[in-house]
Amino acid sequence: MPFERILLRNVDVPNSEKIGTYLERGGYQALRKALQEYTPDELIEIVKASKLRGRGGAGFPAGLKWGFMPKGDVTKYVCVNTDEGEPGTFKDRLLVERDPHQVIEGTIIASYAVGAHRAFVYIRGEFFMGVKRWIKAIADAYDHGFLGKNILGSGFDLDLSVHRGAGAYICGEETAMLNSLEGKRGEPRLKPPFPAQVGLYGQPTLVHNVETLANVPHIVLRGPEWYASIGTEQSTGPKIFCISGHVKRRGNYELPLGTPLRKIIFEHAGGMRDDRPLKAVIPGGASTPVLTPEYLDITMDFESLAKAGSMLGTGAIIVLDESTCMVDVARRLTKFFAHESCGRCTPCRVGTQRMLEILNRIEYGQGQEGDIDLLLSLCEGIAGRTFCPMGDAAVNPTLSTIKHFRDEYEYHIKHKRCPAA
Amino acid sequence: MPEKPSRFRDPTKQSMLLTALYIAQEQYGYLSEEAMERTAARLGLTLKDVYSTASFYTMFRTQPLGKYVIQVCEGLSCFLVGGAERLVDYISRKLNIQPGQTTPDGLFTLQTVQCLASCGTSPTLKVNDELYEDMTPDKVDRLLDQLAGR
Ligand SMILES: Cc1cc2nc3c(=O)[nH]c(=O)nc-3n(C[C@H](O)[C@H](O)[C@H](O)COP(=O)(O)O)c2cc1C
Ligand code: SF4
Ligand code: FES
Numbered sequence: 269m270p271f272e273r274i275l276l277r278n279v280d281v282p283n284s285e286k287i288g289t290y291l292e293r294g295g296y297q298a299l300r301k302a303l304q305e306y307t308p309d310e311l312i313e314i315v316k317a318s319k320l321r322g323r324g325g326a327g328f329p330a331g332l333k334w335g336f337m338p339k340g341d342v343t344k345y346v347c348v349n350t351d352e353g354e355p356g357t358f359k360d361r362l363l364v365e366r367d368p369h370q371v372i373e374g375t376i377i378a379s380y381a382v383g384a385h386r387a388f389v390y391i392r393g394e395f396f397m398g399v400k401r402w403i404k405a406i407a408d409a410y411d412h413g414f415l416g417k418n419i420l421g422s423g424f425d426l427d428l429s430v431h432r433g434a435g436a437y438i439c440g441e442e443t444a445m446l447n448s449l450e451g452k453r454g455e456p457r458l459k460p461p462f463p464a465q466v467g468l469y470g471q472p473t474l475v476h477n478v479e480t481l482a483n484v485p486h487i488v489l490r491g492p493e494w495y496a497s498i499g500t501e502q503s504t505g506p507k508i509f510c511i512s513g514h515v516k517r518r519g520n521y522e523l524p525l526g527t528p529l530r531k532i533i534f535e536h537a538g539g540m541r542d543d544r545p546l547k548a549v550i551p552g553g554a555s556t557p558v559l560t561p562e563y564l565d566i567t568m569d570f571e572s573l574a575k576a577g578s579m580l581g582t583g584a585i586i587v588l589d590e591s592t593c594m595v596d597v598a599r600r601l602t603k604f605f606a607h608e609s610c611g612r613c614t615p616c617r618v619g620t621q622r623m624l625e626i627l628n629r630i631e632y633g634q635g636q637e638g639d640i641d642l643l644l645s646l647c648e649g650i651a652g653r654t655f656c657p658m659g660d661a662a663v664n665p666t667l668s669t670i671k672h673f674r675d676e677y678e679y680h681i682k683h684k685r686c687p688a689a
Numbered sequence: 690m691p692e693k694p695s696r697f698r699d700p701t702k703q704s705m706l707l708t709a710l711y712i713a714q715e716q717y718g719y720l721s722e723e724a725m726e727r728t729a730a731r732l733g734l735t736l737k738d739v740y741s742t743a744s745f746y747t748m749f750r751t752q753p754l755g756k757y758v759i760q761v762c763e764g765l766s767c768f769l770v771g772g773a774e775r776l777v778d779y780i781s782r783k784l785n786i787q788p789g790q791t792t793p794d795g796l797f798t799l800q801t802v803q804c805l806a807s808c809g810t811s812p813t814l815k816v817n818d819e820l821y822e823d824m825t826p827d828k829v830d831r832l833l834d835q836l837a838g839r
Contacts, residue, residue, distance in 0.1 A: 434746035451706030
């Protein structure tokens with residue numbers, strides 16, 4: 269039986285972004301239920317019981333994060349992270365453009381649960397359509413009494429507004445996002461303290477990814493047991509997998525966490541383009557280590573991918589066929605990270621540039637004896653020694669391609685050319 | 690230049706900075722020193738504060754660009770399906786400019802950007818605020834003709 273879509277159930281309906289469509293399809297009932305039937309603490313327990321984990325990349329348990337927010341009468345904030353921009357990832361844009369109210373409803377429920385009366389959407393500057401959709405949807409939610417004072421007669425107040433970024437991938441990192449919201453350079457802050465303790469304007473702040481929040485109304489409406497029955501023991505619920513690269517049908521596929529990778533590629537995405545053999549898969553976005561075909565039977569959940577030495581990340585699967593040069597893949601992804609390094613710390617700023625130089629020269633047939641070891645030692649000098657997690661992310665493409673495809677690097681260096689070119 | 694201690698800045702006003710810079714950029718075409726000075730005065734910030742923020746973000750420009758800014762994605766997913774520099778080269782030859790340059794008539798600027806979150810419908814490019822997906826040389830031809838009013 270095909271999986272009945274939950275998060276993407278509205279996106280193909282005409283005018284899915286309109287509040288009328290959302291209401292007709294049962295929208296905002298979860299908000300009503302949350303406000304009328306549950307206390308904030310009960311909602312935190314519900315989300316804990318659902319075992320929902322963050323969809324922004326790290327997979328941190330959402331209920332736990334809600335629980336970290338201090339109780340009582342302090343000013344608190346909620347931020348919706350719409351900064352999606354890691355090559356391979358294109359799910360949040362879909363959710364925001366086609367079903368913004370689902371995310372708004374989740375945001376209101378989360379704000380009520382943690383006691384925040386002010387929430388912000390941070391959206392990357394490039395998403396012009398997304399900005400328009402957010403603004404319209406928020407205005408309509410105010411008109412219907414879902415935002416503003418005394419929401420649905422509950423006595424709970426919440427204001428929500430949109431803040432447009434201006435082109436900087438690093439602003440997706442939650443503390444960089446807070447700085448950007450404050451009108452500053454989007455450079456990460458040192459953690460701890462975590463945003464739940466010291467966040468926006470120094471106040472406790474809950475930051476969530478768009479997809480994470482989109483799950484919340486369904487959990488409230490259908491119950492945490494139902495939710496936890498989807499997926500695996502430790503990775504519950506549906507996940508939007510973004511598939512790009514060398515497959516027949518690229519796109520967003522919503523499936524339970526724990527769906528086998530092979531099934532996603534060969535059934536849902538229609539298999540390999542031109543039926544060429546598969547060479548490698550990047551399972552969770554640009555920052556996740558590549559896997560070889562031996563891993564095709566892996567299930568796509570947080571724990572299996574960690575065990576395989578990779579990560580679920582954002583669930584962005586990039587499929588590579590045998591025509592792909594793996595040095596080139598590493599080079600292109602490293603270029604992305606070098607370009608997006610905020611420059612705050614030297615290992616990331618200088619290290620990624622150095623890596624890129626070396627990868628460039630290997631790819632163009634000017635690699636030298638010892639370049640592989642040089643790359644490895646650069647990776648060692650970056651990983652774990654940077655201010656924010658981007659340093660760790662930036663070395664993954666190179667480390668994992670050397671691990672699985674070292675012979676290709678050696679070929680480039682020895683024969684002074686790219687075998688794929 | 691001595692900086693005002695941060696406690697004298699109004700955090701609510703500083704939070705308006707990105708929005709204010711967008712408005713200034715729209716009015717002046719780019720963020721000239723005058724535009725940044727005015728923005729600083731409006732928000733009670735120093736020019737240094739404004740410049741520090743403005744220079745961090747790629748969407749703020751400190752020089753005038755063409756009427757149409759073409760941004761081609763050079764991300765991995767776009768490359769895998771025939772985009773990235775293949776598309777950049779094509780446009781580059783057609784307009785006779787390199788990435789980073791503007792055509793002499795001031796109509797087009799060509800830039801490369803990182804992922805536009807449309808990797809499932811790649812190759813992608815943006816012209817000003819508009820996104821174009823599944824691009825091919827043919828579609829590029831038609832698009833450029835249309836923009837040039839031909
Ligand atoms: C370099 C970097 C970039 C990130 N970009 C994003 C992003 O674009 N969107 C996002 O939701 N989270 C991003 N994150 C993760 C956020 O820091 C944060 O963990 C997340 O928004 C928390 O939401 P979640 O608990 O719902 O996953 C990024 C992290 C790093 C280190
Ligand atoms: S690791 Fe990179 S992105 Fe993160 S703070 Fe350092 S320089 Fe900036
Ligand atoms: S890689 Fe080009 S849109 Fe994502």
